[in-house]
Amino acid sequence: MSYLDLLMAQQEEVSEAEGGGGGVWVVADVVDGAVAPVTLEALGAARTLADALGAYVYGVLLGSGVSDQAQLLYQAGADGVRVVDDPALAQFATAPFLKVLSDLFAEEQPEVVLFGATEMGQALAPRLAQQMSGGLIEHAATLSLDEETRTVQGAVPIYGGEFFEVLACPQARPQFLTVEPGALGAPFLDRYRSGEPTALDVTLAEPDVRILGPAEGFEPPAVPLAQAPVIVAAGRQAGDFALVQRLAAALGGRVAGDRGARDAGWIEADQVIDVRGVTVSPDVYVAVGIRGDTFHNAAIEAAKFVLAIHPDPEAPIFALADLCIEGNPAEVVPALLEALG
Template identity: 45%
Template sequence: MAEGTLCASTLEAMGQARELADQIGVYVYGVLLGTAVESLSQELIAYGADLVLVGEDPALGQYQPGTYTQALACLVEQYRPEILLLPATALGNDLASRLAQRLNTGLISHCVKLDLDMSERLLLGTFPVLGGEMYHTAACPEARPQMATLEPGYFRAPYEDAYRSGDIQQVDLNLGEAGGKLAWLDLEAGIDLPVVPLSRARVVVSAGRGLQDAEGFALAGQLAEALGGVVAGSRGAYDEGWIEEEQIVGIGGHEIAPDLYVACGVSGDVYHYFGLQDAKFVVAINPDANAPIMKLANMAVVADAKQVIPALVEALAE
């Protein structure tokens, strides 16, 4: 949760919980911890929760590792979940590792894919190793709950169903002496925030050889800035020296799942498609109507991207 709203990473975790629960025939419990968080319960139900457990306490006003670990451990001991999912954010990973140690169970962290072994009701979590060059799949067959953290941007958020019904339950948390030792300070208003990693970007503008030159590639950067997104590209753009290796989308690069993917001058071969297949909405701008990317796109614009992008940037500025 951030500033009184549900984070995208939370909704992605809820979507996976719903899919897994439907496969093994169990309920999904969502958890809201903090102060004055009950107002978000109905939204969590709309995204897939059957029951929302609301724990409100002044001690939960800011994230304190010991306090939050105690609160979740109390709920796990009371409700005995089979699987427990958290987003792989900085706070989510910190809390998950502490909770797994507290519960004496295993944790599969930074998962980019989840599956189930139905024969033993085992959660299978796949995560990158060696800088993303390889992927491993792990399970926790001996202990419960089976825990995993989900890498943001790799899972689709579920569709919101405003007519969906569920239950909301206030819970008493035995926080005891689990006081916080962290002192939260206000961030300075002018602080420079880090650039969003490609794997977590909600908007991606991708450049291909069809932009022809560095001047054309610069236009992709202007469009990304206007949309509040980041710049990526195809293997061809990398070969031209326009992007770094960590900006490549596709085999040998990143697999991403942004809300919006704008392909500018990208042909869209199978190697590139592998990296963008989970994008929610794809816009392709290419003068070749028969380019593979045009068949994959939700919106295909048959035109020279170098002519279209300036008009888009101008329109977005108005």
């Protein structure tokens, strides 16, 4: 933040006091003692909103041994940071975190509160919104501002991102939003920005949900191939099927194939991706040595991302794939396995 920006923020503070708004607040997600990337993304977005609103950006950092992370929040755009560093907050639990934030926000009356759309954000944002009669927009992928009414608009993915609906809560204050991790982009970290965080004096509530221990013998139900999020499929040109299986294991995906793979005896009939077999809609589909006939390509039309590896540059699969590698799968797949670690 430049001196000019600072000057502008200070000048705007007067109107801020008249309007009674309480700034843009970001509640930090802490993973393994470090601030999560989604928090920095939210701070970057909060900075932009606050500059347009003429408000300050505040970060809230709750956890155990997290005090030294506060500077990172300043670097990402916070003007003030509130910290509660307590061993009892080492692991996220709804009741103690909720108590700290509801007391804090009851006093500060924020105008906008951003959370990451993570376990913590999804547990706390709705509860705080309900307690404070605030509006909540979940999983916002982009944020924009309606300056006239000081309303933050969030674009929410519908049917998993096929399109977005733009939502706003013009009447309710505070406006709560949870932001989708990875959607807003990482902010510029200004290494010359720093500040003195304020430690909050709080009495912590006891958790109302007890963890009894690992769920012995629990197995989540098997996902049918049609709904699998990651699929690695083999075709006639795959060469070594064991490599395809290793790639599927490395990506945590399911093994499948086209009719050629079925003819080669690599897969069973219920693993054939084809409009006459299984139609799929995975997030990631890797086609190894699949030429891609009409029936196969129609069956993967709904896939969100397709990586195709095939030696023939004219293979029809390349017209459908997002990323194409012309090459022999026997050479490319081992290199890919190595690159994936």
